[in-house]
Amino acid sequence: MFQVRYKIPRLKTRISPLKVSLALLTLALVCCLLVTACSETGQPLEPVSYTIADDTGDWGYPSPYTHYARGPGYIRMSFLFDTLVWKDASGFVSALAKEWEYISADNAYIFKLRDDVTWHDGVEFTAEDVVFTFNYTKEHPFQWVDGSIVALAEATDEYTVKLYLSKPYAPFFQDVAGTLPILPKHIWEGIEEPEKFVAKEAVIGTGPYKLADYSKEHGSYLYKAYSDYYLGKPAVDELKFVKISKEMIPAALKGGSMDAGDTPPEVISEMEEAGLTVITAPYAWNAKLTINHQKEPLSSKQFRQALAYAIDREALVQITQRGHAMAGSPGMIPPTSDWYNPDTPQYEYDPARAQRVLEELGYGLENGYFTKDSTELVLELVTIARFKEVGQFVKQQLEAAGIKIDFRTMEDKTVDAKVLAWQFDLAIYGHGGLHEPSILNKMITGEGFNSARYHADETLNELLENQLTEMDQGNRVNIVRQIQEVYAEDLPALTLYYPNWYWAHDGSVELFYTKDGIAFGIPIPLNKLAFMEYKGM
Amino acid sequence: MHINLKEEVKQNNFAKFGIVLLLLMLVIALFAPLLAPYQPNSQTPFAFEPPSSNHWLGTNHVGKDILSQLIYGARTSLLVGFSAALLATILSAIIGTSAALIAGLYDKIIMRIVDAFIIIPAIVIIILVAAYVKPSLWVLILLLSLLGWQGGARIIRAQALSLKEMGHISAAQSFGASNVYLTFRHILPDLAPILSVEFIYGIRRAIFMEAGLAFLGIADPTTVSWGMMMREALDFCYLDVWQWWLLPPGIALSLTILSVTFIGHTLEGALDPRLESEAIA
């Protein structure tokens, strides 16, 4: 028998290694997808999680001495640490202290503390911790609180503390009792360098949340609810602070990947249509025209008033803020505030009047610009890039009134340095804190570059000092109203506008704006009390 | 060298496209005040207007006319582009030729510096300097040219070296011609093609850098620039405005860079016959 040898035809196209690897790769990818899809059908009980969007992301390690010196830094710390008193949407509420009274004879406050509070590590909270904190801040000042206000802290029993003030201080609750975080004595005793204390123990507080993770490079924070919180376990189990660029926040909120965040005004109706809730912040921030009142011709009150008449603040709001702001009141305090004085001189837009004032001061109009003794009147206006459009508007308005303006934008640090050294004519700045009238002291006679540093008016100085020590609310309001009138007369700086600020959220947590801002006046609706309840979707 | 540039260009569609576009940009830049319907920096209360008969490209966040900004932006880009490239080319011509002619230690030192600078990424230096010294337009041009001449210098030196060996140069030298005379009468004219390629690519680099720096926010914020327009528009990308605010400067920028690239590519091809054995048309 012969075997027929069949010629097995060789495959023309050999299976190329390329095709094989491609096939394997696709297979691997499909497997991956399947795995992830399967793993998503996870646990039956998912923790209630809430994600907050933030443009900056990293605000420092959320311990009292390591968070960055800005509002959001304090807020992140405030979820972990409690203060003696706190605030909700209507005013002061108890926190670590359940009752308090003022002893005017001793100029002291007695705080009766809660007896059911524990630190995150289980140790019990007592008056010792409060006394320790006040003493500690004398050695290591806490950045937001003036340590000299409390002269002596005494624990009269295990849950009572008596704080003697060095002088009567009206905003004690806002500035001190409602701001100073209480530190655990058993951890912080012996810490010599609190700014470098970044161990796990540094974030142990009495607050409703514990720090689970903090990533500096991703700018994210993960907080987990503290089940033994004295108000009960917060309804939101997990709180996430996540970094995302400002302009992406609307898309993220609408898409549902984040639950709350700062919203620009133009998309409010869109957000509401998508089912989100939009809340409006009360006015607490202003942009100011800082004037160098040490220098001719700005040292003349009338001249400064002329500037106010020449700038149409309503138009400024319309053009540079697209209508999303309120025109500034020359008394600094916004018209919506309880402290506002409706009789504050407003300097309604009147360029003709401005020109008359300048003529009275000896200036003459030549080719549309004012001159005196044959030198043209030129003022230098410096701003940071952020206020570029505002600066341009001010320049245009002043020049239309006949005052030539040399307008320049510079780095923040350069402008700060120039202003501090009085090497400027006009500058544009912004600052917040307008809830509490003590801001008037900081911004009129205070030392920072934000402040007008104006001490020339004795009446004003006296009024400012008095308002801090006036413990009677009614009297204090009167004094503050007087301050606004005098300040608006003197006009060492001119408030230009108060911007409208909005936050949008998905409604599962009832975010609110705290009365007079969180702690010393932070205008952000992230009050820890809101997270005690969860509405679900 | 005898290169028939006109012929090259006539056959090449790329080049034609590039030249036409660049000329168009130049015209727009030169006649900006006549062409722009509004002052580019005049604020109005009508922000975020979509394109209309009043404002062909709408308005931005403070009511400024985008079309006018676009037109004046051409000015900035082309001004910076041409000036920086011109300065850089002049510098590279002088330094390259002098290195070739003088030779010796001078040549060695210059070339070391040149090579060292070529390796360093320019953006690093620019950012560093801009962080300390906020550059005005002219400082920027100076900076760009100081960082742009090195590449050309090398090529020019190589060419000058080969030219030096040629007959007419040695003849002139033997007649007592000074180096300066040699440079301007003999070498530079022959280097003209190379210089023009360097010039064109220098323009491209400078325009890109200027837009990039304006986009970063390092440049002077009061100058109208395409990069700055894009940066400002990006801040509002959650609205619809990007369509008429972000796209036009981006497209204008891309088209300008493209046109310059095409011209440069054609010139390069004209110079290097090996590359263009079959004409691409």
Add this chain to the structure above:
Amino acid sequence: MFSIRNLALYLIAMLIILALNFLLPRMMPGDPLMAIYGEEALVQMTPELKAELVERFALDQPWWQQFAAYLSTLFTGDLGYSYYYNAPVLEVILGRLPWTLLLVGTALIISTLLGIVLGIESGWRRSSQRDKSLLTGLMALSGFPDFFVGILLLIGFGITLGIFPLSGAITPYSGFTGAALALDILHHLFLPLTALTLCHIGGSYLLTRNTMVTVLKKPYMLVARAKGLSEFVMRYRHAGRNALLPVITRAGIQLGRMVTGVLFIEIVFAYPGLGHLVYEALLARDYPVLQGVLLIVAFSVLIADFLVDVSYSKLDPRIRYAH
């Protein structure tokens, strides 16, 4: 010999950068310590710390001593302390470095590979329809500045279509591990990677295409054709491989160009790499971080170029024997 001459070159380049880093803050008007650390930092410093820093930087000594002091602090790995980030500069940088390496590394590899393949296809038959369309397409692409490409992709796919995330490198606190985490990273990486790659294909493409011209004229191509080898083999194994050399070596230089590109792309996509760090440090005028990052970036580029130079001579025997 080749390497030593070039080594001197790289040392000079490094010296220039160091000199620039050294000179700039000291040339600024005012307190050099403020220029080095920024004003906000200065406010936070205690007088003892300031005195210590003045001594460490020899700020009251003649300039050459200052330069020596500056160099010695660098050699100890001390890039300074950032008061804005409240951490040593080196630590801040190392936190961001992996993301940039991921982005740039992948983009470099993909864009070079794609450029080579397209360049080979194009160069194989010049003036063919394929060549013309590829050339036009890629040249048009090269005209778009990096940040514009990034913006277009972001708006198109991220905002309008919403299929890619809008910023960041990962979804924070997602609880993903293993494959899911890798996928999440890829998801965030996709758009910036695409943008960066698209911008840099052109370079490798053009170089490959041009090299193909010279390669195609070589005798061995004629031999290959005479041998009757298939088109594919000729194109890739013979022509392509020889056209490879300049492109691969050029990839090192491409790295330097990518530094510019990645800066803009990271900003547009808020990708937490070194590029974004530079931008943040610029905004905050955090000079220590700025100097530190730029120093490291410049050095990396130099080192990459140096390695390429060294390997170039090893890869191409003709170069070695020529010397």
